[in-house]
Amino acid sequence: MKANIQAISYYLPEEILSNDLINQEFPEWDIEKISSKTGINSRHISAKDEFSSDMAVKAAEKLFKEHNIDRSKIDFLLFCTQSPDYFLPTTACIIQEKLGLETTTGALDYNLGCSGFVYGLSLAKGLIAGEMAKNILLITSETYSKFIHPKDKSNKTIFGDAAAATLISAEKGFCSIGNFVFGTDGKGAENLIVKQGGMRFPVLEDNEDIKDEFGNVRNDKNLFMNGSEIFNFTGEFVPILIKGMLEKANLDQDQIDLFVFHQANKYMLNYLRKKIKIPEEKFYISMENCGNTVSSTIPIALYEALKEGKLENLQHLILAGFGVGYSWAACNLTIE
CATH class of the missing domain: 3.40.47.10 (Thiolase/Chalcone synthase)
Structure with missing residues (x-):
């Protein structure tokens, strides 16, 4: 079904x-x-x-x-x-x-x-x-x-x-859901984390703020992101994810009409696009007025692509999400 x-x-x-x-x-x-x-x-x-x-x-x-x-x-x-x-x-x-x-x-x-x-x-x-x-x-x-x-x-x-x-x-x-490819590497857990607040590390009253080399202030009850490590992770695993997704869907890359990735930031997305050799016209970015909204970035981008008519006369799409966990996943969609 x-x-x-x-x-x-x-x-x-x-x-x-x-x-x-x-x-x-x-x-x-x-x-x-x-x-x-x-x-x-x-x-x-x-x-x-x-x-x-x-x-x-x-x-x-x-x-x-x-x-x-x-x-x-x-x-x-x-x-x-x-x-x-x-x-x-x-x-x-x-x-x-x-x-x-x-x-x-x-x-x-x-x-x-x-x-x-x-x-x-x-x-x-x-x-x-x-x-x-x-x-x-x-x-x-x-x-x-x-x-x-x-x-x-x-x-x-x-x-x-x-x-x-x-x-x-x-x-x-408007589209059917096809195949999936998943990946997990918990070694990256420390690179995007809110350390305090769960059972292992309850929130402390006397948290001490720490300023990093770039002037950002945070403590262990706040979000910590090691941006360089996250960037290295995506550069290594996302191209493998897309290759695996194409194989699973039995499609060539030039058959994909549009790629919609997790909208992390423009610099990272363009880096991945160039590394995977995706033409700019087949790569959708929509985060200018909302930023990185984590799990909502892909559905927001899909909504905007639909509204702008970007999905008209297309057949094959690939969605790819990647980040905190580390966790990554991709699927292919077929426009009906």
């Missing part, structure tokens, strides 16, 4: 953190440099009382309204987040109640970052193939800004908050 993407919508919080505002706080942080290297002009920041479930509900409500979807037909909810409302209960259960989904709906959280959307598509396809569900609501929602130290100019520049809602169905959609 085929699994198809029927519709996508997304939600961005109201507060906007522009490059101008970052430059006002950090005058030494050149606006032109920020924009040219990251490809980001602004990012959206969740309100103090706005959390992942709140954004998830807003994204789902937009999905239902924009695409005239009957919520009573949803029979499974998959929720991807690394910033859940609580350790327990499962945030997906809270979202089910807030959305008024049927109590016969299955619901679960899974903790993945940049590869999370592709993993979610694989879970949804498996549920449909196993005849356990027919209409799956896949929501990605992340509030990384709440992990970032106010004086960490590097991570503040890159990450934005967002939620995306996608309907995957056994019924016909």
Whole structure:
């Protein structure tokens, strides 16, 4: 049984953190440099009382309204987040109640970052193939800004908050979901991490701030990213991921009409594009007004590509997510 993407919508919080505002706080942080290297002009920041479930509900409500979807037909909810409302209960259960989904709906959280959307598509396809569900609501929602130290100019520049809602169905959609390739290397866990807050390292009251060589301030309850190691990881594994994906799908690279990668930053994406030898016109970037929204970057990019007519007259797409974990995954889509 085929699994198809029927519709996508997304939600961005109201507060906007522009490059101008970052430059006002950090005058030494050149606006032109920020924009040219990251490809980001602004990012959206969740309100103090706005959390992942709140954004998830807003994204789902937009999905239902924009695409005239009957919520009573949803029979499974998959929720991807690394910033859940609580350790327990499962945030997906809270979202089910807030959305008024049927109590016969299955619901679960899974903790993945940049590869999370592709993993979610694989879970949804498996549920449909196993005849356990027919209409799956896949929501990605992340509030990384709440992990970032106010004086960490590097991570503040890159990450934005967002939620995306996608309907995957056994019924016909705008594209069908094909094959998958996955990868994991936990040796990279320390290079993108919020160390405190879980059971192993509870949050301490007397955390000491540390300033790095670039002037970024953080402590162990904040997001830490070793940018150079993350860059090296993507340069090594993403080309292998794409090669494996092409082999799994039995397609040549020149048969792929469009590649949509996790929108990490413009510099990294262009580096990967050139290394894999993807023509610029076949490589989609859309992060200028929202930044790196972690698990929501790919569905947001797909939504924008659809809106701009970029998917018209195309047949084969490849999606690729990679990052925190380390975790990576790719899949191919066929436009119906």
